[in-house]
Amino acid sequence: MLFIISPSKTQQIEVPLHGNYGQPLFSEQTIELVQNIRVLDKVQLANLLKTSDKLTALNYQRYQQFQVPFTPENSRQPLFMFQGDQFNPLAVEEYAEQQLSYAQHHLRILSGLYGVLRPLDLMQLYRLEMATRIEIAGVKNLYQFWGERVTAQLKLELDQDSVPVLINLASAEYFKVIRQKELQHDVLTISFKQKKAGKVKTIAIYAKRARGAMVDFVIKNSLTRPDELLDFDREGYMYDAEASTDSNWLFLRELD
Numbered sequence: 001m002l003f004i005i006s007p008s009k010t011q012q013i014e015v016p017l018h019g020n021y022g023q024p025l026f027s028e029q030t031i032e033l034v035q036n037i038r039v040l041d042k043v044q045l046a047n048l049l050k051t052s053d054k055l056t057a058l059n060y061q062r063y064q065q066f067q068v069p070f071t072p073e074n075s076r077q078p079l080f081m082f083q084g085d086q087f088n089p090l091a092v093e094e095y096a097e098q099q100l101s102y103a104q105h106h107l108r109i110l111s112g113l114y115g116v117l118r119p120l121d122l123m124q125l126y127r128l129e130m131a132t133r134i135e136i137a138g139v140k141n142l143y144q145f146w147g148e149r150v151t152a153q154l155k156l157e158l159d160q161d162s163v164p165v166l167i168n169l170a171s172a173e174y175f176k177v178i179r180q181k182e183l184q185h186d187v188l189t190i191s192f193k194q195k196k197a198g199k200v201k202t203i204a205i206y207a208k209r210a211r212g213a214m215v216d217f218v219i220k221n222s223l224t225r226p227d228e229l230l231d232f233d234r235e236g237y238m239y240d241a242e243a244s245t246d247s248n249w250l251f252l253r254e255l256d
């Protein structure tokens with residue numbers, strides 16, 4: 001199985017290295033993107049990223065200082081760098097070496113700048129959403145730039161997996177980069193909804209936290225089959241069989 005999640009806008013570099021680090025799978029394409037972005041002035045960058053003056057200045061500096069090759073001196077690992085509602089539930093400092101190895105083999109983080117990252121690969125701080133409209137290499141956006149590459153990489157890994165199922169825990173914005181017909185493997189999307197006063201809906205902040213909690217559950221238990229996800233009951237979520245289908249499983253939480 002492979003699990004995919006979205007990245008986070010909130011990142012930090014002041015974290016220790018853990019275990020064996022790897023190189024980004026698409027470092028050449030990442031460098032190509034960086035080279036196209038770093039020539040923009042701050043006004044152009046703000047228009048591209050849709051950021052405030054403060055965030056634009058921060059990310060302008062990041063792109064100007066971006067360095068290759070990726071080394072422990074200029075990079076850290078995404079599993080520890082990403083912060084925010086989705087990543088905070090991951091008890092990364094508690095993971096044993098075997099659990100980190102499991103994550104490296106089974107968890108993939110989709111990214112506008114890196115395409116797809118393994119948890120222990122090296123990366124540098126950045127801001128680039130997958131939905132950003134940037135014309136590069138003859139294409140009009142990042143979905144076109146990354147779609148074939150990311151899909152082919154995931155397909156290659158699933159081809160070699162004894163349980164070739166892609167577990168989708170990513171947001172709709174990021175999952176769109178995957179071309180399902182070309183993937184040629186089953187995709188199981190996990191959804192989280194909340195029920196309050198008899199009404200069921202998706203509350204974004206709760207859904208993000210639930211995705212992170214499930215990733216933590218998966219890593220800590222080194223799951224090997226999709227049906228093992230049915231035991232997930234963190235934060236009061238329970239599998240809703242009636243509202244689920246073969247390709248989309250719903251976990252529901254009752255709110256007070």
